[in-house]
Amino acid sequence: MSYAAFYRHSIESPEAFWAEQAKLIDWQTPPRQILDDSRPPFARWFVGGTTNLCHNAVDRHLAERADQPALIAVSTETGTERTYSFRELQGQVQRVAATLVSLGVGKGDRVLIYMPMIAEAAFTMLACARLGAIHCVVFGGFASGSLASRIEDATPKVVVSADAGSRGGKVIAYKPLLDEALRLSAHKPDAVLLFDRGLAPMDLTEGRDHLAAPLLEKHRDAQVPCTWLDATDISYTIYTSGTTGRPKGVQRDVGGYAVALAASMKHIFDGHAGETYFSTSDIGWVVGHSYIVYGPLIAGMATIMYEGLPTQGLDRQPDGGIWWQLVEKYKVTVMFSAPTAVRVLKKQDPALLKKYDLSSLRALFLAGEPLDEPTARWISEGLRVPIIDNYWQTESGWPILTVANGVEPTPSRFGSPGVPMYGYKVKILNESTGEELTGPNEKGVVVIEGPTPPGFMQTVWKDDERFVNTYWKSVRGKMVYSTFDWGIRDADGYYYILGRTDDVINVAGHRLGTREIEESISGHAKVAEVAVVGVADNLKGQVAMAFVVPRDGAVLGDAQAALVLEGEVMKQVSDQLGALARPSRVHFVSVLPKTRSGKLLRRAIQAVCEGRDPGDLTTIEDPSALQQIRQSVDVSR
Ligand code: ATP
Ligand code: MG
Numbered sequence: 001m002s003y004a005a006f007y008r009h010s011i012e013s014p015e016a017f018w019a020e021q022a023k024l025i026d027w028q029t030p031p032r033q034i035l036d037d038s039r040p041p042f043a044r045w046f047v048g049g050t051t052n053l054c055h056n057a058v059d060r061h062l063a064e065r066a067d068q069p070a071l072i073a074v075s076t077e078t079g080t081e082r083t084y085s086f087r088e089l090q091g092q093v094q095r096v097a098a099t100l101v102s103l104g105v106g107k108g109d110r111v112l113i114y115m116p117m118i119a120e121a122a123f124t125m126l127a128c129a130r131l132g133a134i135h136c137v138v139f140g141g142f143a144s145g146s147l148a149s150r151i152e153d154a155t156p157k158v159v160v161s162a163d164a165g166s167r168g169g170k171v172i173a174y175k176p177l178l179d180e181a182l183r184l185s186a187h188k189p190d191a192v193l194l195f196d197r198g199l200a201p202m203d204l205t206e207g208r209d210h211l212a213a214p215l216l217e218k219h220r221d222a223q224v225p226c227t228w229l230d231a232t233d234i235s236y237t238i239y240t241s242g243t244t245g246r247p248k249g250v251q252r253d254v255g256g257y258a259v260a261l262a263a264s265m266k267h268i269f270d271g272h273a274g275e276t277y278f279s280t281s282d283i284g285w286v287v288g289h290s291y292i293v294y295g296p297l298i299a300g301m302a303t304i305m306y307e308g309l310p311t312q313g314l315d316r317q318p319d320g321g322i323w324w325q326l327v328e329k330y331k332v333t334v335m336f337s338a339p340t341a342v343r344v345l346k347k348q349d350p351a352l353l354k355k356y357d358l359s360s361l362r363a364l365f366l367a368g369e370p371l372d373e374p375t376a377r378w379i380s381e382g383l384r385v386p387i388i389d390n391y392w393q394t395e396s397g398w399p400i401l402t403v404a405n406g407v408e409p410t411p412s413r414f415g416s417p418g419v420p421m422y423g424y425k426v427k428i429l430n431e432s433t434g435e436e437l438t439g440p441n442e443k444g445v446v447v448i449e450g451p452t453p454p455g456f457m458q459t460v461w462k463d464d465e466r467f468v469n470t471y472w473k474s475v476r477g478k479m480v481y482s483t484f485d486w487g488i489r490d491a492d493g494y495y496y497i498l499g500r501t502d503d504v505i506n507v508a509g510h511r512l513g514t515r516e517i518e519e520s521i522s523g524h525a526k527v528a529e530v531a532v533v534g535v536a537d538n539l540k541g542q543v544a545m546a547f548v549v550p551r552d553g554a555v556l557g558d559a560q561a562a563l564v565l566e567g568e569v570m571k572q573v574s575d576q577l578g579a580l581a582r583p584s585r586v587h588f589v590s591v592l593p594k595t596r597s598g599k600l601l602r603r604a605i606q607a608v609c610e611g612r613d614p615g616d617l618t619t620i621e622d623p624s625a626l627q628q629i630r631q632s633v634d635v636s637r
Contacts, residue, residue: 010422024262045256046231057297076308077166098222107132116165139284231255249461260455273300320348340598391417423453434476505534
């Protein structure tokens with residue numbers, strides 16, 4: 001079937017389409033009604049059906065592939081590798097499940113997981129799913145303040161953590177951060193379960209803190225059956241990256257999510273049972289939930305969980321080829337990463353891409369932020385497999401725009417994440433009038449018309465009102481879901497994301513996407529990374545200002561060289577996009593402010609440029625990056 005026909009079927013007959021997809025998973029009770037859309041914008045999928053995510057990810061595979069690899073935990077931080085078969089995974093998950101039960105956890109209780117990228121984190125997520133407990137994974141790199149606000153919002157009965165994480169060989173003790181967060185939080189959990197990796201000492205609070213090892217040992221042979229849950233029960237909550245402000249607690253269901261992931265593994269990722277999937281994300285992000293833990297396992301694939309930098313080997317020595325070594329070793333067929341990681345690898349010796357046998361690999365998927373053309377070309381020429389950009393959000397749970405390779409091999413286009421995926425009615429609206437833009441290359445806000453497909457967020461955790469008001473009423477009161485991203489669609493139906501709606505720059509009445517300007521600048525041979533923001537200007541309303549990380553660090557200390565490069569960059573933008581888009585200034589910095597998930601914090605840069613308070617910075621990776629921005633702006637004032 002052509003993808004166009006497949007897509008059309010999903011939009012014209014959503015119930016028939018998704019009833020078919022629902023067969024990809026196991027149900028204890030089959031759904032009575034495929035879609036209940038009686039209370040828009042809340043879409044309820046597979047009503048009356050009962051199932052379980054853990055059953056679909058683990059137990060159901062025991063019949064056919066009990067001894068095949070399920071979870072491969074690799075840490076270049078501790079120099080360890082361990083493979084768990086589906087049978088072993090089931091054993092580990094049941095031990096954790098029994099331990100959680102012994103701490104009072106049952107269906108509907110929240111369990112907050114604050115852990116590094118170790119196998120036990122996945123066991124815990126799956127154990128929660130098994131019990132019908134709602135997990136809330138908080139990225140292990142967050143400090144106390146961010147963690148405390150999430151503990152308060154999620155109100156967990158139990159918090160699961162570890163003694164420490166490790167990054168670039170540096171041990172980061174989690175327990176003191178957790179203790180501080182628990183002190184700050186108004187909500188106190190009944191119990192804290194701690195995995196001790198032997199990396200950092202832990203002070204235990206009597207009566208509250210429990211070491212995992214003795215409890216797991218006590219439940220060594222525990223049999224904990226999967227709790228059958230309603231398809232519309234809550235599986236987990238997860239917070240958005242906080243790029244644009246206070247993170248939103250995204251709430252997801254059970255049945256719709258399981259079906260959406262199973263379908264995406266087949267139609268989008270084209271991954272098959274018995275193969276290996278390698279996603280380099282972190283369980284703290286939605287990609288980690290969908291495509292490290294649940295998606296690959298539901299498909300019967302082995303999944304690699306990787307702790308460490310992309311540039312360090314198992315011997316803990318620098319090695320920019322470690323990921324490719326793992327692809328060779330575990331015969332990875334599908335890989336998933338982010339442009340930010342590829343840009344790190346781009347600084348390594350390109351010969352590393354040729355050093356290993358990568359013939360098992362069929363495609364590399366990239367998501368999370370705009371994929372600039374130079375980065376896409378570099379990795380595509382190096383790997384010689386299709387590089388597939390995919391656009392989605394924490395809210396959607398699975399790709400909104402990409403190419404569905406499993407349905408019909410489709411060429412991707414540089415600069416475009418692709419076309420709407422089945423089930424998504426994607427439209428472009430004029431932000432000020434709310435009118436739909438149907439012509440080619442008309443710029444507007446990218447929206448999704450309801451009902452949203454399975455896997456999409458159910459609501460904002462504990463806050464239906466925020467869900468409706470934030471997402472569904474933002475474009476002229478129209479009942480459509482706003483992605484808050486700005487884009488265009490070309491004559492062939494391919495979409496291009498131009499930036500966040502917040503990031504649109506209005507220069508003398510002309511609306512420009514920051515992304516377009518960044519794309520143009522990043523094409524310059526001497527540019528490694530760039531961020532463009534709109535800065536208030538008395539004359540023009542707004543002007544573009546660029547912050548560039550030069551490929552050659554020398555520019556940073558050499559005012560003359562910087563001036564020359566600034567001129568070149570400005571000229572390049574003028575030549576390619578016109579004088580209006582030309583940045584008023586190009587500042588050179590050694591690092592750009594990013595969220596812990598690698599996204600540019602444009603709003604913070606913009607605030608600093610305009611002399612405003614940069615707002616919630618709990619998700620920033622390196623606060624000194626913002627300091628550099630402040631200095632370069634102050635100097636030029
Ligand atoms: P918050 O919603 O808290 O501000 P966030 O939007 O960064 O944070 P995520 O859900 O992690 O949180 O990121 C989704 C956003 O990332 C998208 O809305 C889009 O702006 C960007 N994005 C993701 N994938 C792509 C892609 N392939 N191309 C361009 N942008 C992308
Ligand atoms: Mg967002």
